[in-house]
Amino acid sequence: MNMTSPNKEKVVSLSLAHLLNDWYMNYIQTLLPFLVTAGLGVSKGAFLISAFTITSSLLQPVFGYLVDQKNQRWMVYVGTIWMAVLISLVGLLKNYPLLVIVAALSGVGTAAFHPQASAMVTAVSGNRKGFFQACFTAAGNVGWALTPLVVVPFVQAYGLDMTPLFILQGVLVAILLWFSAPRISSEVKVAPPSLIPILRSNWVELTKLVLVVAFRSLAYFGLIAFLPLYLQTTNISLLAGSRLLFVMLFSGAMGGIVGGYLSDRIGRKAVIVGSLVISSPMFYFFLNTNGFLSYVLLALAGAALLASFSVTVVVAQETISKNAAMASGLMLGFGIGIGGLGVGLVGMIAEHQGIVFAINLLIWLPLLAGLFGLGMNVKKHTI
Template structure:
């Protein structure tokens, strides 16, 4: 392995920890929902879905734009300015009384994570040498762990001090932004010639069939994921489950999902991206129903298994897109971590309407069916040899 291929673990570690905080903020608004329902009785499931969608849409649909720009000229300041921007916007949400102003601040906050993700994920990809799948899975897993910390930290905070306590949550964002400003990679790691727009378009056209399948998988999975994070807190509230217990259940699902993401990265290296994506998504639907129709410890185990299965393909779909358009990695990250997720986030409003019309149980039933739909769409992905096989073939060839 030459110097250019060496793995820079310290910088990847800093980016991964930053990703954990970034995604902690990304799961910020759903934890406010049970408290907003108490403060504002007119706060319907549809209004909750609109609020979450406002953040999801800006944080997602702007990522490909940032990704295209970053493929042309890497901007390291995106990672720390984006983190600080999102922290400041979200820390003010608890002070806002007007619903539409709250939606506006949520949408503005989403721009911060839209700036962070394409640059940070591309930095990790380039800094990972020959261990891209595993280290990118680790980077994504840190984000998922941050997501899992949201209910564990924020619900007790809001329970004890009210939504005004959001102002103090700017502190970790400020600290991490300072760390990134000093320790994020200082050189332009997006080395090589910059392809013109026409070349990028041809690259997208040549891989269009596979990209459509990947984006479809991520959009449906994102709808299930975002929808559950929006509807489950409201469902638990309607069933008189305490906010603390509900927060613990969501943390279990998300933490299991983070672990599942790491395991999924290893499995996809050994058995192929497509097999892992199809198998894990199809498996998650019966696991979710197992959670819903059982009780006690068994129900919690099913929820953990469902979360692990649903999110085990999270980083794998990003890598699959980067393999489909290898010369536009930041754009691929933006399309998968951003645009496709935004489509799913936008559709959460429909789930909110289902909940208001037919009840929360009906909406959750629909969400439980979505992963198996995503798995069927994944059958349209291109089958590539497993990364382990490719490395073995390269060694034999050399």
């Protein structure tokens, strides 16, 4: 597989679908200030994010295991439309327990999409797995970045009652995937070995990777959820804050592409550790500057934070190479899910200690993730 040429058309198609799919993954976080204004407490809103994260992330290894046993092409389009329909109802619901249930059920859709789609990208990427997995991941991060730019002005203009209109792009993505998702042939898709011995023999390295991803994702999800609230305390409007959030997330997407490119050349570990270690100081300087320089620092911080996003997926796939979808599920799901669950706890901290304390806690988590990364033993790779 390492010597084959990549199918760039399939990578582009899957990446576009990933962009639109992940647009929904930042939906509840973007709605949080509006939900708080409507009477939902900060901690309740944060745990709503955690409910979505439990299913959207922690179930991904389960779906990844199913994909490794047999190609499950239907997961990419059924999962997308399932999430789109349910999550678009969040703005309408007033009953909190029902809101939590709908958020949790909507996460099942993206849990089905990601392992299969990521495994498809790996299968059609030939000898450029690091770079094209980075492009796929970056497209998803662009989707995250676009959510506040679309949702914030829309909800300000039309209110939460009109949010079901956001179902439409999910339908379009499902149609795209129905026609364009690659069919992995039996020559490429072979039956994987028994999973338990694979995990038993690699659990130490996988645990290190999960810890790196968990602390990185807690910083990521936490900043997305609480940075707009923090900026409001500094007299920056919600709309202006959404633009700053776009700068961070879009720069993160570009950083992910650069990180994937560099990982094929200077090594996976160097990219993971180096980018995370420099991310925290950049966030610190952003919080303590103003004007154009603050935008530059936030862009650099976002790029550094997400430079290792796809690299950790590739490392997991190279660690358990016969279970690529399961590896994707562990990194995109289980690792991210652990971090995402912590957002609810950060919300409690914000309510009791203040949003400023919570933000200053979050920005140093990438440094901690980088220190965990120092202990990884990453396998050699070739291009």
